Amino acid sequence: MQVLEPLFRPFERYADAVSVRTHGSAAAVSFCVFVGVIAFGFVPVTRRIEASGYSTSDLQEATTRAEVDTILRAFEPVLDAVMLLSVLDYVFIVAGFFLFFSLHSIALRTLASHERLALIPKVGMGLTMVSRLLDSLENFWVILIYTNPEDYPTVLITLMNGSESLKWLVVNVEYPTLGIAVVVALLVRFTSVFDGRADSSP
Template identity: 75%
Template sequence: MQLLDALFGPVERYSDAIPARIHGIVAVVSFCTFVGVIALGFVPVTRRIETSGYSTADLQAATSRAEVDTILQAFEPVMESVMLLSVLDYIFIVAGFFLFFSLHSLSLKTLAVHNRLVLIPKVGMVLTVVSRLLDSLENLWVILIYTNPDDYATILIDLMNTSESLKWMIVSIGYPTLGIAIVLALLTRFTSLFDGRSESPQ
């Protein structure tokens, strides 16, 4: 019980401390930033990087020093784009964090009267924290590798691979959790509206 309080306490306080209207505004702004970074940042920058014959995804998937060194050598003409992509990735991480947290907070407020269903957005918020943290760490290991291509620690490759694997494992749970939380919140809201109309005097 204490462990659950430690996990869910901070996310509940965050949700309760901010009005639903503000959560909605944050969600809209974060969504626009989220989509904008993908469409206006990731897509064109990734295309420039891929002219080298490799992508940053190839670097993150590399498992040996020989593979990483080959990719880093190919990246040399487009290193500015690689660095820009890392900056965009952190903006993407922050935008995604606030988007998911705001949507989960709105769901939590709607499902607050359901003792069991309310656990879904709470779990989703914890998963969001973990996945964004892993994404940040993965990006950090990549930066430490390409900023010191001649003398980076080999363990960074293992850290990069582990962070990426764990991130996608958490993300594969986190996205469906968000979807379920939103659907349940919408159903609860529509049900309450329907019940309110049926109980109103004719």
């Protein structure tokens, strides 16, 4: 695990940069933004877009230029809503980043004396960085496509599909890792289940 230490060190510095209370406040604010964007942003805007007969998910899953062009033509009357959804997606990405990093930071601080257990939130923070990067890239390729519907490079479809597939692959590991980190941190904080198991190596 010593080989991974340089990779994890920025995560440790992030966790130690502020108090647990500050991380908790950041998590609370991020959670409110996270849920608010879904409830008051994604839901109504997506409904408006779906009135065209397609959703942005259909666009992200389209694999041929003919499919993409058909969806783009259907989006023309609701293009402002599609653009707004892209902006909301970036707000969602940033809120999710701070929510997950704050929760992992609290877990990491709690597990500081358990070297091996502390790997769980460290790995989780790495997964969060990768998933948010892939989500940002996926959104970026979509923007490049719908802002240039007549002349976008076909390679953007491949990049969009690839980013989406990789994103969900990472997300399917990222969310359970967060859940495990939180549960383990709570067990360490409120029980003695891991007492005497802290790694005593320097």
